[in-house]
Amino acid sequence: MSPHFTRVVKEVYGYEDVRYMVAGHKTWQATINPYYTEPEFLRMAQQHGLAHVLVDLRPAARAAAGHIAGAVNFPAETDLVAAAKALDAALEEAGIKKNARIIYYGDDDRVTRAFHDTMHANSWNNGYILNGGMAAWRAKGYPVDHGPLAAKPVYEGTTVLPGAMSMSEFEKIALHTPPDTVIIDTRSPAEWKKTGVVPGALLIPIDTLARRLDEVPRDKNIVVHCAAGNRALQVWRMLIDRGWDPAKVRWVDGKPHKSKKHILKKM
Amino acid sequence: MRQLEKRGLLGRAAVLAAASVVLAAPAMAASHIAPNCKGCHQADEETIWGTIVPGSQTDSSLEVSTGGHVWKVRYDRESTLEGFTSARDLRDEKAVMVAFTPAGDGWVHAEAISYKPSYHFHTMDHVVTISEVAQILEKSPEEGHYMIVDARGYDNFIEGHLPNAINIPYYRLLEFKDRLPADKRTKIIAYCRGFT
CATH class of the missing domain: 3.40.250.10 (Rhodanese-like domain)
Incomplete structure (x- = not known):
């Protein structure tokens, strides 16, 4: 539906340079490009029981001091490649399929993005960066858990969206x-x-x-x-x-x- | 242009055809929608879809043909005019939508008038590839003077979207048009589901 959209934005609202990315969001995500999910979606996923793996990329102590429920901890700020390798192995060991929904977050979206890209390059092709990370989650007033995080990822729940x-x-x-x-x-x-x-x-x-x-x-x-x-x-x-x-x-x-x-x- | 002329001619043919129907059945309710508009739009009791009757455009009124019926439409500063300031800016036989309230004396009062953009716009002349978008995204929106617009619905958007994307569902553009940037020179890049 964007073709009509771009035409209206150009001709009715007078924007000089309007472009349409024909390939669409799915191809964007499939071609190893960063893809962001919103805190609202993650909250819905929690409440609805939507299957996902949630990965906290911050150092263990900071994650323990406040994290999102259900997250596993793979600290990536100091050695991103080692963390990605460890997560890759843990996912394989848990028998989780490559197209499982994985959501990454931390305190710095640049680290999260680099981590996402590394995992995507290793064929985990349904990954998402939590837009704005832990700060955005807190800003929404969503619940924050304290204490040690789970070490092993699990992928349980429904894959059917609400409604x-x-x-x-x-x-x-x-x-x-x-x-x-x-x-x-x-x-x-x-x-x-x-x-x-x-x-x-x-x-x-x-x-x-x-x-x-x-x-x-x-x-x-x-x-x-x-x-x-x-x-x-x-x-x-x-x-x-x-x-x-x-x-x-x-x-x-x-x-x-x-x-x-x-x-x-x-x- | 040729395409437009063809449409115009088709429109006239439809007007003539429908006019003869009206003569045969004068009791039929006034048509709210022209045959050419029916493919994509639906009229209701207070909306008409049709074409501007040539020469009828003034600074306060216009006439709209829906094939079987000519509507006399008044507008004033209370009316929302989308993308123009006077009906005189609009060419003969341009397709328009009018949301109205009856005004008596055979006139209707326009609450809103919007026109259909021309068919000169070929989307394929305005495409951008994924790698071009990735390159544009290397700069921030302020630095690169761009806006990425996700034209899908809210639920699709929150599930996953491009970096820096703003959500303006295409069918609610009128409602969310304020999310577009103030500077009309900003490069706008829209995407949705893609051709499947």
Whole structure:
């Protein structure tokens, strides 16, 4: 969607030099470039039980004096390469896969970035730098643990994001929508026409939602879908922010038009 | 330009076609959206999507054709005009969106008018590669005079983003446009999910 975005920023708002990075964020991350996660996400991951390895890169004493719950300690400020080697070995020993979500933090984002780059070069390809490190975490007022840190990394928990619904679950609901459930298709009219829609679904393009919120029931289960999950996730966020019950709203993490069950029917 | 002319011609053809429909069925409710706009937009009771009727632009009004119907639109200093100061700045048959309140006498009062940027903009003329971005990022935003914009939603942004990136979800640009820098010469680099 950036193509439209760049055009509007240039022509409507008058910025002289507007560029579009076509390759997108996934390719950026895959090509060993630094990638930052926010404290808000890590906090959500803790509360939701999202599987991740959290690595504190500060000296043991400083980490013990205040760290983020669940972190393992691999001090990297004095010998970064040795620390990366030690973590690499510990992850291998724990049987953790190379695509596991790993979040690094410390007191100096430059050290964290160098560490991230070293790990990435060693094929740990789903690493994140906690933006702003320990200071940013504290600034948010999030809880800080004290005492010795765990030495062995563990990778436990769910890999499903909050509110997400798998395609297999959605297929069942799309074929037999229960009376207490409303499906919202947040794609554009052109997409509805091209691929068809789930019969009975409420059709609200994402850019129209703000004006049509009163059509979205509050007392029913809501399932939002789009073409791949991005817009559905954004609509999920909009509804939660506007007071819909988080227990009743789900977003579909998948591509309904690719379903082998043919859940979309011609309009 | 040729593309624009073609669109204009298509628009006229649609107006003529729709006009004959209206003659045949005069009781039909006034159309809020032109056929050409339907691919990407949806009208509602208080929004119209259509094209500017040639020569109708004045400093306080314009007429918008939605194919079957011509809307007489008044605007004043209370109206939000996006990217222009007078309807006279806008060319004939330009596609516009008008959010309105009925004003009586067959007029509507515009709360907001926004126009569609031209089709001259080819995104591929404005691309930047990952290695170019990596090079730009070697300097701080102040030093390098740039802003990296992550155009995805909030949840995608907090999960992972480029260094120094600012989050402006593309479908909420109007809401978050104040996050863009004051200096219009700042290099803006936008990214999202990428072509898949």
